[in-house]
Amino acid sequence: MLASTYPAQTRFALRAGVTCLTTPAGAVLLNPPRNEKLTGLGAGALQALKTLNQGPATAAEMATAAAGDDITALMRKLTDGGWLAVTVRDGGRDLYSIRPFTQPAPRPETALPTWSATLSKFAVLHRDAQGFVLEHPRGWCDLRIHDPRLLALLDGPLAADSPVSAAVKTQFVADLQWCGFLVDGEEEEREFTTRSWNTPDLWFHRRSTLGARTVTWDDFGPTRWAEGQFPELPARRPAFAGAPIALAEPDLVALRVSDPSLSATIEDRVSTRAFDEATPITSVQLGELLFRTARTREDGSRPYPSGGEAYELEVYPVVRNVAGLENGMYHYDSADHTLRPVAPAESPAVRKLLKSTSATLAGGAEPQVLLLVSARAGRVMWSYEQVAYANILKHVGVFMQTVYLSATAMNLGVVAQGYSDTAAFAEATALHELEECNVGSIIIGTPTP
Numbered sequence: 001m002l003a004s005t006y007p008a009q010t011r012f013a014l015r016a017g018v019t020c021l022t023t024p025a026g027a028v029l030l031n032p033p034r035n036e037k038l039t040g041l042g043a044g045a046l047q048a049l050k051t052l053n054q055g056p057a058t059a060a061e062m063a064t065a066a067a068g069d070d071i072t073a074l075m076r077k078l079t080d081g082g083w084l085a086v087t088v089r090d091g092g093r094d095l096y097s098i099r100p101f102t103q104p105a106p107r108p109e110t111a112l113p114t115w116s117a118t119l120s121k122f123a124v125l126h127r128d129a130q131g132f133v134l135e136h137p138r139g140w141c142d143l144r145i146h147d148p149r150l151l152a153l154l155d156g157p158l159a160a161d162s163p164v165s166a167a168v169k170t171q172f173v174a175d176l177q178w179c180g181f182l183v184d185g186e187e188e189e190r191e192f193t194t195r196s197w198n199t200p201d202l203w204f205h206r207r208s209t210l211g212a213r214t215v216t217w218d219d220f221g222p223t224r225w226a227e228g229q230f231p232e233l234p235a236r237r238p239a240f241a242g243a244p245i246a247l248a249e250p251d252l253v254a255l256r257v258s259d260p261s262l263s264a265t266i267e268d269r270v271s272t273r274a275f276d277e278a279t280p281i282t283s284v285q286l287g288e289l290l291f292r293t294a295r296t297r298e299d300g301s302r303p304y305p306s307g308g309e310a311y312e313l314e315v316y317p318v319v320r321n322v323a324g325l326e327n328g329m330y331h332y333d334s335a336d337h338t339l340r341p342v343a344p345a346e347s348p349a350v351r352k353l354l355k356s357t358s359a360t361l362a363g364g365a366e367p368q369v370l371l372l373v374s375a376r377a378g379r380v381m382w383s384y385e386q387v388a389y390a391n392i393l394k395h396v397g398v399f400m401q402t403v404y405l406s407a408t409a410m411n412l413g414v415v416a417q418g419y420s421d422t423a424a425f426a427e428a429t430a431l432h433e434l435e436e437c438n439v440g441s442i443i444i445g446t447p448t449p
Contacts, residue, residue, distance in 0.1 A: 006059075006171060009089035012075070013056035015100050018083055020053050022046050029083050033215065036081065044069025056087065080104060082140065088175075090168055094146035098175060102140045102212035107178050117177070118185040119154055122199050137206035139180045208390035219385050222308055226382045233378045235300060237314060237436070240331050242341035247287030249337060255292075259409050269404050272413030274362040275445035281368050281412060283324035286317065287337070289444065292406040293399070296334040304402045307391045312379035313399055314436065316342060316429070318353050318370040321445075329353070329428055342429055349428035356421040357443055368445030372425055373399060375439045396440040403442055413447030416440070 014020060019030045027038040027049050041049075044066030051057050051065040062071060078084045082100035089095060111117075124135045125145075132145040134154075145151060149163050153172055164172075176182035188194040206213065214220050226232070260268070293303055294315045302311055315332040317339065319325055327345035332338075343350050353372065358364040373396055381388040400416045407414040420441035426433050 006086070006088055007090040007168065008060065009058065009092070011056040011058055011087045011089060012052065012062070012079075013085050013087070014052050015083060015085040020049050022049050022053070029078075029081075031083075036083075038074075038077075041074070042069050043067075045071050045074050048074065052084075080107070087146075088168070088171065090165065095164070095168060096146060096150055096172065096175075097144040098141050098179060099144060100141040104140050105178065105180060108174075111174060112177055112182060112184060116185045117173070117182050119176075120181055120183045121188055122197075122202055123181045124199065124203055125151075125154065134181060135203075136180050137202045140212065141179050143175070143179055143181065204390070208387045214386070221385065221387055222383050223385050224383045225385055230382065232382050233376060235311065235379075236296075236335055237376055239333060240340040240342055244333065244336065244338035244340050245325075245330070247290065247337050247339060248284045250288040250291055262405075265405050265408050269408045271415040272443075272445075272447045273360065273415055274448040275365070275368055275413055276448050277321060277368075279446050280321040280323050281445050283322055285410060285412065286319075286322055286325070286369060286444070289403070289406055289410060289412065290315065290317075290332050290334075291337060292410075293402045294332060294334050295337055302334065304395070304398045306395050308380070308383055310379045310383070310391075310395075312376045312392065313395055313439075314374045314376065316372040316374060316425075318350060318367075318372060320345070320354055320366055320370075321368040331429075347428060349424045352421055352424035353428065356419075356424065357417065357441075360415060360417050360443060367443040369443070371403070371442040371444055372420060372438055373440030373442070374425065374429075374431075374436050376436045378435065392439055400440065400442060403444075407444060411447075413445050415443045417443065 015031075017031050021028045021030065024046075025039075026041050027046065029036045029038065038049075047065040047067065048062040048069075048071045051062050057065075059075070062075070079086065082103045085097060085099045087094055087097040120136060122136055122138060124137075126133060126135075130144065132148070132151070134143040134145060147164075150172060153164075153169060153176075173182065210220070217223070219225075259265075294313075296302055296311070300311070301309065306312070315334070316329060317332060318329045319327050321327075325339075328341055329343040329345075329347070329350050330339040331342050333340060354366045354370060357367050357370060361367065375392045375396075377388070377392065380391055384391060404414055404416070417440075420438050422433070422438045425431075425438035429436070431437075
């Protein structure tokens with residue numbers, strides 16, 4: 001029997017979300033959208049299932065409920081099918097729990113060689129409200145570590161200084177392998193598909209999408225989890241202290257007539273990496289570009305889409321060479337269509353922000369204007385769970401395309417960056433990164449003829 005490999009105090013329980021309905025003829029395991037019928041069960045097996053329905057139970061307690069009937073096959077079916085959570089206990093204390101969220105992988109027939117076994121590079125150990133949890137973006141379960149003495153075993157399956165018993169150590173290592181956390185040390189480096197992905201990218205991908213781990217909208221998506229607990233952030237950020245600088249507004253009616261067609265704009269769009277320093281972009285052109293792409297309209301929307309109408313993005317032009325505008329870092333007030341000074345041009349942080357573009361522009365040049373895009377994350381995170389940051393990045397993408405097309409229509413050069421100096425942005429603005437953080441960077445100017 002599977003349970004015989006674990007310490008006698010180990011408890012088995014129907015995993016979270018599973019319901020077991022028993023009838024005189026059998027039982028049904030329900031965990032929408034998955035369900036499984038259990039047929040041909042004896043009276044003892046049905047009593048064992050009823051015991052599980054009442055809460056966690058040891059193998060001995062279920063055997064007692066079965067009144068001597070052999071429930072070995074039933075226990076293996078439930079465990080290998082991912083219907084049971086297993087909490088390994090020894091010495092009167094919980095050691096670790098295996099908590100499936102989908103059907104488990106087959107149990108390995110042989111253990112990995114001790115000299116090659118190592119923790120997967122994709123494994124993530126962190127704390128939550130219930131303690132330590134080991135997770136894997138490609139896994140079928142979470143492994144909760146209740147006893148911190150087991151943490152030493154994550155550094156090596158045969159950690160000699162681990163104070164737990166040899167039997168528990170052996171079982172823990174076997175479960176690490178079964179759960180997918182323990183792998184051959186070279187396994188993930190042999191194939192391009194696993195070597196090319198890094199831990200944060202794969203974890204972010206899996207955690208922000210529906211899949212085996214997340215099959216319902218509970219704690220996922222636009223749950224408005226903060227409602228009643230925290231005030232919602234206002235749509236408009238507090239203004240910076242500097243005096244506002246008014247920007248010219250373009251004539252949208254005239255632009256509808258004079259602008260090139262959408263097809264022409266899309267086809268003509270390019271990334272510009274060389275700019276004309278002798279004929280820089282003007283403050284009027286910068287104002288028109290910001291009005292076209294980032295202003296707040298009368299109905300509260302902006303020219304680009306935003307999930308949940310959060311419109312959390314803010315734009316900070318860092319000016320180095322703009323005709324009619326002093327150099328320095330500004331914030332674009334999208335409601336008033338004005339610029340407010342944030343940091344002077346000689347600020348070390350502003351200098352870092354401009355220098356960070358050297359890998360993007362030809363010859364390591366500095367931009368005429370660097371549009372830094374930030375996110376007031378709480379505007380999205382107040383409503384959304386797990387997908388909030390993914391949505392923010394999607395918003396950055398649609399904003400960048402809006403800037404690209406508008407700049408192309410205006411005969412301006414534009415190139416978006418895949419990175420920016422987030423630390424320098426925080427220093428220049430004196431903003432708390434968890435409240436407002438830099439999430440995008442776009443270079444604007446007059447292209448070289």
